[in-house]
Amino acid sequence: MKRLELIGVEGIGEVARGDSIGRLICEACAREGIAFTDGDVVVIAQKIVSKAEGQLVDLAAVQPSPRARELARELGKEAALVEVILGESRGIIRTGARALVVETHHGFICANAGVDQSNVGKRHVALLPEDPDGSARRIGEEIHRETGKKPGVVISDSFGRPWRLGTVDVAVGISGIKAVKDERGLKDSYGYELKAAVAAIADEIAAAAELVMGKRDGVPVVIVRGCETEKEEGSVKELLRPVAEDLFR
């Protein structure tokens, strides 16, 4: 019987700049009696990774540019926040209805460049990690040092979507797994060769973990057990659609 299990890791506590997320996870797992097994994938909410990496900005210390002020007025947003978002962005994809959808320096297209005010304290905002695949790799190595096991790592964030309401968590950084599962060329039971069969499993793993995490910060880490993933080193860049193939820019 195919089974998948998701285990929420509580008790990580407040994360500060310089903390080793891998070590914090291992300590919390030890307290909760959770032992890593081969093939586990650890999903980590972006927020605690950003905190550990010092990716927080005090909005009071930000000088908004004239452009940020103007855009802020248009969108009904705070100018300092818009300044921070623009600093994280390669370009603006759409504005409207209080929404600012940009392409981040990593190549993600999302609202507000992933800059987020929740769970970081009232005047601060959290940025995405600078190199989220690198963050995931480092955390995987920390867990390996502590436990001898090397789980896959997915760093997740909640993204909105065109056409559908509500956020769904996606992968913003991965390590130790491939981002997609490509079943193209395999045949179904009728002999038909599968064509559109590339599943973004890193994103599906992130989405699954959100069901356990929720939006507050009590469960920032989820262990996914029993998932069939390819164990080679992957990158979230596998999930970025090339500009020329994208109909929605």
Next chain:
Amino acid sequence: MKRLELIGVEGIGEVARGDSIGRLICEACAREGIAFTDGDVVVIAQKIVSKAEGQLVDLAAVQPSPRARELARELGKEAALVEVILGESRGIIRTGARALVVETHHGFICANAGVDQSNVGKRHVALLPEDPDGSARRIGEEIHRETGKKPGVVISDSFGRPWRLGTVDVAVGISGIKAVKDERGLKDSYGYELKAAVAAIADEIAAAAELVMGKRDGVPVVIVRGCETEKEEGSVKELLRPVAEDLFR
């Protein structure tokens, strides 16, 4: 400890027009020794629902219109297939690079109106159910009659996305749960009031189940156990973003 478990239900076998999907699921669960518990959500691949409802079209019997022929030439697709897709569509959102993104009569924006050639036999295509929420409700009632338990039901399909490669499964029909989990207005541990905290949990449940299903037809049903969902009757329409609020049409 927060845990979520996903259990793949195998042995459903070939589904034919007129079959009761609810009964087939209960029979397969009985054979595998799986008993429903309160709070379970059953995720069902759209394909078997469409088969049971006779939502198959023989492409050889389709007469493509001149418009379908022209579009088919443009996109390098089969004219009969394009004719079927147009019949399922309220309007075309984008064409290009062999892709035909439409709005279905249900209001879903997706490639090819969800019309799919895999797992249905070589010359046939499967359409989405006509009323997928109604299909989900009926299946929930069938399971209730057979077992006395009333699980939530999610009918899932694999959709592509702008900007990101790979498909992620989403909900196309639901019953017995709400589609979203709205945490707006709750406060984080810093006292900040959450603003963007509406998670599309029906979609996240569908995405999670895909990790167990895969793209071939061996595991078309997954039971999700331990998920916090609101047990009121929901609709997948909760997930459709109003046209006026959508920046990507």
